[in-house]
Amino acid sequence: xxxxxxxxxxxxxxxxxxxxxxxxxxxxxxxxxxxxxxxxxxxxxxxxxxxxxxxxxxxxxxxxxxxxxxxxxxxxxxxxxxxxxxxxxxxxxxxxxxxxxxxx
Numbered sequence: 001x002x003x004x005x006x007x008x009x010x011x012x013x014x015x016x017x018x019x020x021x022x023x024x025x026x027x028x029x030x031x032x033x034x035x036x037x038x039x040x041x042x043x044x045x046x047x048x049x050x051x052x053x054x055x056x057x058x059x060x061x062x063x064x065x066x067x068x069x070x071x072x073x074x075x076x077x078x079x080x081x082x083x084x085x086x087x088x089x090x091x092x093x094x095x096x097x098x099x100x101x102x103x104x
Contacts, residue, residue, distance in 0.1 A: 032070040033080040038063060 026036045042049040052060055073080060 029070075030085050031079040032073050033066055033084065034070045035066065038066055038070075 022036060025039075029036060029038070040048045042052050052063075069080075
């Protein structure tokens, strides 16, 4: 019972505070060229690993490129140029909630 209440507080679709937190984190990730979904670690959760395995190769490659670019920018203490931030994120983001559809 308590865990379901806690989960509902952390779910961005149900909680206004969780949605605002997700937006704030997404804005901070965008300066490195990352998406919120890139934070999911396939080595930590087996469901994420399976979802990534079922995705088309070009989507997984794009995710890996974003992670490599973000690590490179972080090491150089730089941010992604504003024009690239807008270019990369002007389209709707692919959410991992849709990726779990492949697990069914």
